[in-house]
Amino acid sequence: MRVTIVLLLTLTATAAFAKELPFYFGADGQYCKMCFKQNYGDNLYNKKSLGLNPFFGINIKDSPFVIEAGYQYCDSSRTSTLTANEYASGVQVPQMLEPITFRSSLKLKGPHVSLLLLTPRYDVYPVQFFGGIGISHTKATFERATMQLNSFIGKTNRKMEASRSLRRLTLGANYFFTEEFCIRATLVLVNTEKLHAFASDGIQSHFIPEVRPQNSVYYGVGLRWGF
Amino acid sequence: MNDNSLNISELINNQSLAVSEIIDDSLITIKSHLVESLQKTQQELTVLATKSVQTEPVFVPVNTPIEKKDNTSFINPSILTQYDAVTVQKVQSIANNPDSSAKLTNEQKQIIAQFYGI
Numbered sequence A: 001m002r003v004t005i006v007l008l009l010t011l012t013a014t015a016a017f018a019k020e021l022p023f024y025f026g027a028d029g030q031y032c033k034m035c036f037k038q039n040y041g042d043n044l045y046n047k048k049s050l051g052l053n054p055f056f057g058i059n060i061k062d063s064p065f066v067i068e069a070g071y072q073y074c075d076s077s078r079t080s081t082l083t084a085n086e087y088a089s090g091v092q093v094p095q096m097l098e099p100i101t102f103r104s105s106l107k108l109k110g111p112h113v114s115l116l117l118l119t120p121r122y123d124v125y126p127v128q129f130f131g132g133i134g135i136s137h138t139k140a141t142f143e144r145a146t147m148q149l150n151s152f153i154g155k156t157n158r159k160m161e162a163s164r165s166l167r168r169l170t171l172g173a174n175y176f177f178t179e180e181f182c183i184r185a186t187l188v189l190v191n192t193e194k195l196h197a198f199a200s201d202g203i204q205s206h207f208i209p210e211v212r213p214q215n216s217v218y219y220g221v222g223l224r225w226g227f
Numbered sequence B: 001m002n003d004n005s006l007n008i009s010e011l012i013n014n015q016s017l018a019v020s021e022i023i024d025d026s027l028i029t030i031k032s033h034l035v036e037s038l039q040k041t042q043q044e045l046t047v048l049a050t051k052s053v054q055t056e057p058v059f060v061p062v063n064t065p066i067e068k069k070d071n072t073s074f075i076n077p078s079i080l081t082q083y084d085a086v087t088v089q090k091v092q093s094i095a096n097n098p099d100s101s102a103k104l105t106n107e108q109k110q111i112i113a114q115f116y117g118i
Helices: A001-014 B002-056 B077-081 B085-095 B100-104 B106-116
Strands: A023-036 A048-059 A063-082 A098-120 A127-149 A157-176 A181-190 A197-199 A213-226
Touching: A023 A063, A023 A098, A023 A181, A048 A098, A048 A213, A063 A127, A127 A181, A127 B106, A157 B002, B085 B106
Parallel strands: none
Antiparallel strands: A023 A048, A023 A213, A048 A063, A063 A098, A098 A127, A127 A157, A157 A181, A157 A197, A181 A213
């Protein structure tokens, strides 16, 4: 215990704070996990999707804060076959039409901006942690093509859309190879629960398809250059 | 004097008989018109009832088809739910009855699929 304290004190005393460059940019590859409420997309849409997040950051002078903005995009698709008593986007599959095969795809995209707090960075210890809150304006598009209905080929394409401003919480770490270049890992939580999407394709029907996602988590790994 | 009064009463009797005859005739004419129009209405109703039985099952929505809108805009869901309760019940019972699967054509099944938004 004493040794640890002595080591920490020595490190703090001798280490020099690394200089934060005023701007940075980069891109994250992301793995998004978004679940759906039961009967409202859980059996149609892929919970896991891959995406990209290009970003740009501005260090606020003489403070540990950074304003980071970016654009998030991810998509996925899935083929599923549903039978009677199962629900397709909130609508029960009728007995005479079972089994129905759907090809479903989702897209999430939109800009975001966050205020991040950076921990101090030492020359001898090139890891820096950060975290913060922000807002993103996300547009979700859920498409569902009916491939086969009972014994005949389906031809309907339904589209459900929602566009909302969402809260986001970002946590991450940078590992610096040089003063300018680092790799980073991020964990972003977004309240996509608000993206309750209704049919927006103009197709007339008694039952209106709807998709209700739950909150999502984005795991990202990326590269960052400072200048 | 007596002769005059007899003449007058005879005249009144004759006039009243003539009036009652006219009224009777009119009533008979009106009655025959009414009977005729009732029979005509009944025939029309029978024809309509026969037609509606022939065209079952009825899946035709009450509202007129809406224009296809821009994909980015939202359509008020209430526009799409203007089917009457009887039609909804009828379609649901057909769609969930295994016996009707063989009886209906693919086109009719597709109408049911459209009704269900599938």
